Amino acid sequence: MNQRYVTRELTLLAMVTAACVVGRFAFQFIPNFQPLTTIFLLFTFYNGVKRGIIVAALSLVITSLYFGIGIWTVEQILAYAIILLVFQFLKKIPVFQKSLILQVIFAVVAGFLYGFIMSIFDYFIYGMTNYWVYYLQGVSFDAVHAVVNGIFYVILYPVFRYLNQRNYFSIEK
Template identity: 50%
Template sequence: MLNSNKPKKPIYSIKEIAYLGLLIAACVVGRTAFQAIPNVQPATAIFLIITLYLGITRGLIVCLATMTITNLYMGMGSWMIGQMISYTFIIILFGILGKISYFKKSLVLQSIVSFFSGFIYGFIFSIVDVQIYGMKSFLAYYLQGVPFDFLHAVGNIGFYIILVPILRTLLKKYQETLS
């Protein structure tokens, strides 16, 4: 067998890496701009929209890069583990739902799921945190975070409804350039 010296085609083109970089930058700016309001920021909605139109892998790339970058200057700690696990679950869930044509066509269903993703995020985050810190009462810890989960949920649905028409158009145009 001869070893082929042909260069392999890269998984992502330079154009796609640059585009994902711009989406990451938008999420970083959005998360930073709203950091004064607890748990309210456009990043989650953007992650969900990217996942719906570009797929789970690209949604995860943008999400995990955004969280890493923003945590570098907002403060990085053990909570980052919970953030990564929670967002990964939400993105995979949204990506799976996005394969259902009725869901992909229904802004109402997408908005409802974006709302509940704030509570799902908080629930999973609490499970992880209780394990990391060795707390004895999950329920007490989780319940004290529910008001913040509610803020996250309200922010998600608000930003989702505002951003989906804009990002849908941009992401569809971008997909056409890849074809």
């Protein structure tokens, strides 16, 4: 690997991570209203799951330094890794890859999936007695997350498509 390639890779990851951090800070006053999930999904769509997970992990660690860091930060990274792996798998299906509607539907489902996964981790880590009661208490927050994911996906999809078409995501220049 040459130095130019490494520099381009780090620059790309840093720029997208910075966008995620700014996006999370910009909407911090509204619970579960932030563009992180959408940016992770779109970045993964055009750059692969490895880079998507790196951006997710960096974004979550950096923002957690401000909002509070704890075991939930690890849970968040794992939850997003699972979501991005599922997304990468679906991306290999041609109809999914070409359909904005199916991608938006997944973005919406990802909001609920994130809450579901986080609740599973919390259930075991904190030794809760009834998973479903705990999970159902957070469904309204998951619904906000899901709807916002769909809205941000529709808004940010053309931006990421344009950046990809202009080879801004290409590292081998």
